[in-house]
Structure formats: C-alpha cells, structure tokens
Amino acid sequence: MSTTDPARAADTGPDAPKGPPDGPDASVDGFRRAFRSWLEENLTGAFADARGMGGPGRDHEAFALRRSWERHMAAAGWTCIGWPTGHGGRGADIERQVAFHEEYALADAPARVNHIGEExxxxxxxxLGTPDQQRRFLPPIRRGEELWCQGYSEPGAGSDLAAVSTRAEWRDGPGGAHWRIHGQKVWTSHAREADWCFVLARTDPASTRRHGLGYLLVPLRQEGVEVRPITQLTGTSEFNEVFFDGARAEADHIVGAPGEGWRVAMATLGFERGVSTLGRQVGYERELRALIDVARANGTARDPLLRDRLTRAWIDVRAMRATALRTMAGLSEGAPGPEASISKIHWARWHRRLGELAMDVVGPEGALASGPPYDLDRWQRLFLFSRADTIYAGTDEVQRDIIAERVLGLPRDRRA
Incomplete structure (x- = not known):
C-alpha cells in the first residue's frame, strides 16, 4: 500500500514534517525500518539515559530530559505522525501508526510527555476546532513546545462526568470579551508541568447533566489557577488537583459553541482509545517477559500454580493485542468506536492481575521497601499503581455501560 499523498508535496511551510523522505515510507515495513533505525541512532548519548524512564507510577523520572527528547523527535518529524500533512503531521494510516507505537515500545524509549496534546x-x-484555533495550538503541540493536561474529573464528577459543576461565566467588559472559570478538577495528569488545560465546564448555569457545557482552552500559568499534587500509594505525584478561581479563557478559546461541550468531550475520549494503546500492550509484554525472568532466577517458575498463571498471562497478552487490532480494523478519523471499551477493560484488568502476580513471584521481599524513606522497586510500584488501572481512563463500570448501550443496544441508563 502506497502512502503517496499529494498534500505532502505541497506541505512546505515552516511546520512541515522534517522526517525521512517518501522513499523509506513506501511500505509499512519500510516505515517501520526507518523509525527503528532512527531510534537506534538517536537514543544515544544523553538520550540513552532516558531509555525506560517514565510511565505509570514513574512519570516523575527524568521529566526534563524526556521533554527534550520530545522536541528532538519533533525536529526530525516523528511527532503527530497520524495528523494530516496539512496540519504538520505525516498523514500516517493506521498500519503505520501501529508500527510507530510498537517500535517505540520495543526500543524501550522513554514515556512520552506530550501524549495528551498530541493524541x-x-x-x-x-x-472540531476553528481554523484560528488550529493555527494557534497545533504547531506548538507538534513541536513539543506546549504541554497540555485534561480538566474533566471533579470530586463529585468522576465516572459520572455529566455531573460537572465547574462553571464558565461570560464576561464582556473593559478587558474584552472572555470567560471566567470557577471550580475544581482532580486526578489531572501533568498539571504541574502543563502550559494549558482543556476544561469541561458549565456555560449555562441553569443546565443539568450533558446540556449547557463548554469545552474551553485555559492557560494554567495565570492568576486564579492553583495546582496541588496528590501523593499516591507509590509515593509519587503524577496526579493533581487544579483549582480555578476566576481564571481567564479568551472568548474564542472554546471548541464548538457554548452548550456543545459534551459532544466535543466525547470526541476527545474517543481519540483516547486510539491506536497508541497498542504501544502500551507491547510495554506490558516486556513487563511480563521481565517477570518471567525473575521467576526463573528465584525458582518460583518451578511452582506449578505460578507457572500456570504466568502462562495464562502470556496467552492473554497476545489475545489482548489481537483484540485491539480487530478493534482498530476499519478505523477512520483516528477515533475508534465504542467497541474500544472492550479493549480498555481487557488491558486494565490484565495489568492489575500482573501486579498481583508480580508480588507472588517476588515473594515476602515484596513487602519491604528497598530503602528509606519509601524506595520502591519496579514490581512494588507496578502492584500499587496498577490498582488504579480499572479506574483511570474510564472505570470498568462506565466501560460496561458503554458496551451495553452502544455495542449491544441495551436501554440507556436513566441518568443519561
């Protein structure tokens, strides 16, 4: 299948991709080899220290170095590869996006810091954005210059997202037309490092549930914004609380019209279930391989029950990949349908079981910290952080509702 794109020949602006020419991209295998070669050549020197850094429960690791790596990738044209060429991407199809994420994981490259903005x-x-919004925000994302976080969940609106109470008030005075944001968001990844946050807020104070919401683009480095880190079981603080006390968003920094926020927010959640999840599964397979090595080294692989669980985990992770690929079949516009909720439940429950299996393989030593004050090894961190896998990115209960209503066609929840 050829990736020749007439738009690419005309994409010669300052934000045009700077990666390999079309030649290496002529086939999926060629694309895969080109990216693999680039990773081998560039994950060297200072960037060699970034290998394996970051990820769930470890996102504090080498953040500045990983951000530099993100910009290095961008300069070579290896960010936003699925974006259309007219917006600075490569216009890569699903097969090439799968190859990209798999090769990235196989190279043990550092966890991305710009996932929320890019994906x-x-x-x-x-x-859904306006041309002005696209011109303002897309190039800095592609170059790795501006980082984003997601302002959805609230203390009273987590799994039940339609219950958001954060409000956006319209002002039209001497300072010009704008929005003022009041409220609180929670479990906000990268809020301390992010420059911007897309915030789901209630633009109509008389509205309820999914109606009367707005999807606003809010700068975080301003008065009226306070970010408080949340210390997790792992001792790290990837997640944060964000308080808005009159924070300002410009009048034209709302995606869609006021009242259309739910539709826009659901589109974003659809992209979250996209092809990048396949890279996660390659990482899970690497984790399992490492755990099997531990079991062989400490002798627990000879225990028939543990050996059976390790075998089942291996079979299941391969089935997970097949399920995800089937979900991606026929994918259009970069966003899978509600069937992707099946994959989310699958990987979340598998990874949580892997954390439990890791503790059984490690044995009693897993109950002891490696050093003061709270120095955890990779298996302890995996066990603790994976308890949240069935909650973040959509709880299991919500995913089952989506499958029931949108895949199986069962009656909708009355609260909707």
Whole structure:
C-alpha cells in the first residue's frame, strides 16, 4: 500500500514534517525500518539515559530530559505522525501508526510527555476546532513546545462526568470579551508541568447533566489557577488537583459553541482509545517477559500454580493485542468506536492481575521497601499503581455501560 499523498508535496511551510523522505515510507515495513533505525541512532548519548524512564507510577523520572527528547523527535518529524500533512503531521494510516507505537515500545524509549496534546487535544481540534484555533495550538503541540493536561474529573464528577459543576461565566467588559472559570478538577495528569488545560465546564448555569457545557482552552500559568499534587500509594505525584478561581479563557478559546461541550468531550475520549494503546500492550509484554525472568532466577517458575498463571498471562497478552487490532480494523478519523471499551477493560484488568502476580513471584521481599524513606522497586510500584488501572481512563463500570448501550443496544441508563 502506497502512502503517496499529494498534500505532502505541497506541505512546505515552516511546520512541515522534517522526517525521512517518501522513499523509506513506501511500505509499512519500510516505515517501520526507518523509525527503528532512527531510534537506534538517536537514543544515544544523553538520550540513552532516558531509555525506560517514565510511565505509570514513574512519570516523575527524568521529566526534563524526556521533554527534550520530545522536541528532538519533533525536529526530525516523528511527532503527530497520524495528523494530516496539512496540519504538520505525516498523514500516517493506521498500519503505520501501529508500527510507530510498537517500535517505540520495543526500543524501550522513554514515556512520552506530550501524549495528551498530541493524541487527545490535537485530533479534537483537527476535527472540531476553528481554523484560528488550529493555527494557534497545533504547531506548538507538534513541536513539543506546549504541554497540555485534561480538566474533566471533579470530586463529585468522576465516572459520572455529566455531573460537572465547574462553571464558565461570560464576561464582556473593559478587558474584552472572555470567560471566567470557577471550580475544581482532580486526578489531572501533568498539571504541574502543563502550559494549558482543556476544561469541561458549565456555560449555562441553569443546565443539568450533558446540556449547557463548554469545552474551553485555559492557560494554567495565570492568576486564579492553583495546582496541588496528590501523593499516591507509590509515593509519587503524577496526579493533581487544579483549582480555578476566576481564571481567564479568551472568548474564542472554546471548541464548538457554548452548550456543545459534551459532544466535543466525547470526541476527545474517543481519540483516547486510539491506536497508541497498542504501544502500551507491547510495554506490558516486556513487563511480563521481565517477570518471567525473575521467576526463573528465584525458582518460583518451578511452582506449578505460578507457572500456570504466568502462562495464562502470556496467552492473554497476545489475545489482548489481537483484540485491539480487530478493534482498530476499519478505523477512520483516528477515533475508534465504542467497541474500544472492550479493549480498555481487557488491558486494565490484565495489568492489575500482573501486579498481583508480580508480588507472588517476588515473594515476602515484596513487602519491604528497598530503602528509606519509601524506595520502591519496579514490581512494588507496578502492584500499587496498577490498582488504579480499572479506574483511570474510564472505570470498568462506565466501560460496561458503554458496551451495553452502544455495542449491544441495551436501554440507556436513566441518568443519561
């Protein structure tokens, strides 16, 4: 299958991709080899220290170095590869995106710091944003210059997202027309490092549930914004609380019209279930391989029950990949359908079981910290952080509702 794209020949602006020419991209295998070669050549020197850094429960690791790596990738044209060429991407199809994420994981490259901007907000703006919004926000995302976080969950509106109470008030005075944001968001990944946050807020104070919401683009480095880190079981603080006390968003920094926020927010969640999840599964397979090595080294692999669980985990992770690929078949516009909720439940429950299996393989030593004050090894961190896998990115209960209503066609929940 050829990736020749007439738009690419005309994409010669300052934000055009700077990666390999079309030649290496002529086939999926060629694309895969080109990216693999680039990773081998560039994950060297200072960037060699970034290998394996970051990820769930470890996102504090080498953040500045990983951000530099993100910009290095961008300079070579290896960010936003699924974006249309007219917006600075490569226009890569699903097969090439799968190859990209798999090769990235296989190279043990560092966890990305710009995932929320590149994989969530960027595609949302490409699909639903205005031309002015696309010109303002997409190039800095592609270059790794501006980082984003997601302002959805609240203390009283987590799994039940339609219950958001954060409000956006319209002002039209001497300072010009704008929005003022009041409320609180929670479990906000990267809020301390992010420059911007896309915030789901209530623009109509008389509205309820999914109606009367707005999807606003809010700068975080301003008065009226306070970020408080949340210390987790792992001792780290990837997640944060964000308090808005009159924070300002410009009048034209709302995606869609006031009242259309729910539709835009659901589009973003669809992109979150996209092809990048396949890279996660490659990482899970690497984790399992490492755990099997531990079991062989400490002798627990000879225990028939543990050996059976390790075998089942291996079979299941391969089935997980097949399920995800089937979900991606026929994918259009970069956002899978509600069937992707099946994959989310699958990987979340599998990874949580892997954490439990890791503790049984490690044995009693897993109950002891490696050093003061709270120095955890990779298996302890995996066990603790994976308890949240069935909650973040959509709880199991919500995913089952989506499958029931949108896949099986069962009656909707009355609260909707």
């Amino acid at each position: 969530l907000l960027g595609p949302t703006l490409i699909a």
